Amino acid sequence: MATDTTHNKSSATKRIWEVFIILSVLTIVEVILGIIKPEFLVETDFAITSLLNWIFIILTIFKAYYITWAFMHMEHESAGLRRTVVWTGVFLICYLVAILLIEGDYIQDVYSNGYISWDF
Amino acid sequence: MESTTVAKTGTEGKLWGGGDSKPLKASYGKLMMWFFITSDALTFSAFLAAYGFSRFKFINEWPIADEVFNHFPFLHGVDAPMYYVALMTFILIFSSVTMVLAVDAGHHMKKNKVVTYMALTILGGIVFLGSQAWEWKNFIKGEYGAIETKGGDILQFVDNDGHRVSINDIAVPLTEIDREHQANNGIWYQSGNEQPSVTLEEIKAGFMQKSEYSIRTMQLNEAGEKTILDRTEAEKYLNNRVTRVVEGANLTRNEYGPQLFADFFFFITGFHGFHVFSGVVILIIIFFNVLIGTYEKRGSYEMVEKVGLYWHFVDLVWVFVFTFFYLV
Incomplete structure (x- = not known):
């Protein structure tokens, strides 16, 4: 022992x-x-x-x-605890990041190609 | 009625059947710490995702981190990109190592080792907080200063070689200057607006005299560098577009780039720093509990393990903050 x-x-x-x-x-x-x-x-x-x-x-x-x-x-830790923590986090974070980054990219597109002048 | 009907699921004795088996095999306290960490991780990722959103919105104007965070203690005027923040990262990783060593010593019920390693962890946390304060001081104070256009863009001054030049080197003193109102030379109960060290008129006059300087816009070119205007263009910008002098950073505007940049810097590193601060406070409480032998009597150092989980989480968040603020 x-x-x-x-x-x-x-x-x-x-x-x-x-x-x-x-x-x-x-x-x-x-x-x-x-x-x-x-x-x-x-x-x-x-x-x-x-x-x-x-x-x-x-x-x-x-x-x-x-x-x-x-x-x-x-x-x-047990597989149950590991999955509870990791899968929840990974899934929600990927979802959130994807939505926000796509939206940010879209707004940038509107700013630079839309009919707005913002550099004055 | 001789007996009531009890629905059997056929899972008795298995994990789904509940009973004596413990699906997650963790104590209540540790489980709750893990659930707290999961929710806190989502909070931090929401902040970082919001940062990413704004960054993509200003993808061609965002400041270059190497130029903003290039200070190192005792090396004045030396361009030291990333070294300081890399040092901070090492301090935090190392305090994580001493923390996990304390947890390990706790498993073996070695009180003295737990005390030593926890003390080192607390020290690391305090040094990290001090480093962050210094980083904030440099960020708030600024170095070169800049001017802002009506559209909210930041214009910075450069010399012929493309090196940054301070607005103080551009400006020439003019006679009638709008001095900041001080309590000792006027109405004592009124405070004036803080005035920049040089006025816009002084910068304009100085720029017209010194033809070796030019202006740099926020716009990034293909090589990932800021666009430098040619001299005539620069004069046109200065005469038609600028509204104010910006020095350093606050929550409204900053000399580095888009206004949101400083807001996110203060908010995210501040929120992380607050976590470090709470971590240090909790560590100190547990440290004294270890000293007076609370966990020795309890027969388990699980409390050290729980505060350890929180401390590693703080380190984990810093790894992401480091990547998205300083590297990417």
């Missing part, structure tokens, strides 16, 4: 430091990309925004995954 707890303890702290390193590396990559802004990534557009922005968003989702799963112990 005693050996079992020590084993658990060391593997739990090992996991914490491992996740810390992953989060740090992802953040450093984001910062470096944000500072040098590679021309190719900025100029290539993919689905309404630049490739660089997509890289930032995907790295952010990775970080969110590691924080929730490792630091908030989501990986040790």
Whole structure:
């Protein structure tokens, strides 16, 4: 029993430091990309925004995954709790973001192509 | 009646049948913390989605984050984009690490370790709050100043190489200046409107004399840079369109770009900072409970785990704020 707890303890702290390193590396990559802004990534557009922005968003989702799963112990919770929290959030957030961004894009379109002068 | 009819669902003993099995296998307190976090996540995503809405609305005019947030402590006048906010991110991630180490020590009932790690977490939270205050100070104070057109657009000054120039370097002093009303030289119970450090007339006069400068509009070109007007065009803008001098930022206008930019900055980073502040307060309360041995007596450090969940959530939100305010 005693050996079992020590084993658990060391593997739990090992996991914490491992996740810390992953989060740090992802953040450093984001910062470096944000500072040098590679021309190719900025100029290539993919689905309404630049490739660089997509890289930032995907790295952010990775970080969110590691924080929730490792630091908030989501990986040790039951599947029911995990789905209650994650599916609800992901579904509603995607819905909200899609609606608002499409609407914002539409208003921008009206501003720049409609019969309104707003640069005076 | 010998017996009443009881409807059987055929799921007795299984998860859907309820009974002794606990579908979510979590204590009441932890479950409620998770439900709170879910709803709070929706609140934050609503704010960020609203930010995205306005950003798409002004997709060609939004300020470039690297130019707005380029200060670093003790490095005056050095262009340091992102370094400071990256540092803040690391402080928060590291305080998350010490928090999860405190939770882990709690699982093993090691009071002293819990105390040390929680103290480090609180320290990280306080340092983060201080950093955010400094960030706000720079944002509110502004650096170069700008002028605003009748249509609400922001015009900034640049030199020949496209580097930003302060309005103070453009302006030449004129004699009749509208000084700010002070309580000591007039009616003491009235306060005057705050006056900019230079007037619009001084900027106009200075710009006409100094031909090496030009004006930059909010409009982004294909390379993602702000459009610089040629000299004649710039003079036309200055003579026909401008209405006021803008220095720094407040909730009405800011020198960086669309008015909404500063509103969202204050609101979202402020709301997040308020969460950090509440987190620090709750952590301090739990910290003292740990010190006096409350959880030792209770036989479980679950309370540390619950405040840990909240603290990680605050870190999680910052990861998104960092991406959408400073990177994208």
